[in-house]
Amino acid sequence: MRDSYLKQREPSKPWTFFALSFAFSWVVWGAVLAVPMPESLLLPVIILGAFGPTFAAVFLVQASSDKETRGDFWNRVLSLKRIGWRWYLFIFLFFPAIYLLGYYVYSFFGGSQPPVESLFSGLETPADALIFALIMILGGPVAExxxxxxxxxxxxxxxxxxxKGSAILGFFWICWHLPLFFIEGTSQHAKGFGFQFWSWSFQLVFLSIVFTWVYNNTNRSILAAVLLHLMANMAYPVNLEPVGEAIFTVIRLLIVLAIAFAWRQKPSVKKQLIRA
Structure with a gap:
């Protein structure tokens, strides 16, 4: 894996990647703001715009990499074997555990946990459930x-x-989402630019750090990141009051500090990547 990683690292073009990702997503989302369109097209076009990062990555990998590196990229997307069973458990339980813990603490301050069935409101038929599943998988995990x-x-x-690399990526992740705050009907537009915006921004930096930790411990598995992103979306607390936002922010901060401490006890990430 060392030679494969080094071959991939050399042609990587992070700034070109960011430019292409932002250009595609912002042009598509800008069209939503600038061009009146039927409501039935709104969600598909917003999801299309979310594919900027994935389209940019696939284009750069296919255009700039050799056959071995392209094979390694798609193996990291599709391989189930890279993720050990312990990390599968972590991926599927981590965010639900934060969800339950956060609402448990929130209950001491007068908050209440929404009923489980609210996560599936409006899904009255198998077709509705299939559409919901596709949106949850494509509109974020696969798209990004x-x-x-x-x-x-x-x-x-x-x-x-x-x-630091995770924090930098988190910053670009926040900026990439910004057009969505001006599109009515999106969860970002509902948050606005008040306290919830800053709580959400920290959430993305937190996610970036957690995703890097899982990615580095699953043989650089892209599939692990896709599944973790899916679970983060599925177990995301919504409609919180400022007290609830603060509680979840503190819990996330404590987790980030624990991960940072764990990283300080191990060899540098550079050495970990070279060994992978």
């Missing part, structure tokens, strides 16, 4: 992770280290 973790994370953490 082949780019964020699959392409640009390695050069960022190779240059700046795991923690």
């Amino acid at each position: 992770e082949l780019g964020w973790r699959g392409y640009v994370l390695d050069p960022l953490q190779e240059k700046w280290g795991a923690l």
Whole structure:
């Protein structure tokens, strides 16, 4: 794996990747703002715009890499074997555990956990459930992770280290979402630019750090990032009051500090990547 990684690292173009990702997504989302369109097209076009990172990564990998590196990229997307069973458990339980813990603490301050069935409101038929599943998988996990973790994370953490590289990626992740705050009907538009915006921004930096930790411990598995992103979306607390937002922010901060401490006890990420 060492030679494969080094071959991939050399042609990686993080700034070109960011430019292509932002250009595609912002042009598509800008069209939503500038051009009146039927409501039936709104969601498909928003999801199309979300594919900027993945489209950019696939284009750069296919255009700039040799056959071995392209094979390694798609193996990291599709291989189930890269993720050990312990990490599968972590991926599927981590965010639900935060969800339950956060609401448990929130209950002491007068908050209440939404009923489980609210996560599936409006899904009255199998067709509705299938559409919901496709949106949850495509509109974020698949649309983004082949780019964020699959392409640009390695050069960022190779240059700046795991923690700082994750924070830099988190910053670009926040900026990439900004047009969605001006599109009515999106969850970002509902948040606005008040306290919830800053809580959400920290959430993305937190996610970036957690995703890097899982990615580095699953043989650079892009599939692991896709599944983790899916679970993060499925177990995301919504409609929180400022107290609830603060509670979840503190829980996330404590987790980030624990991960940062764990990284300090191990060899540098550069050495970990070279060994992978």
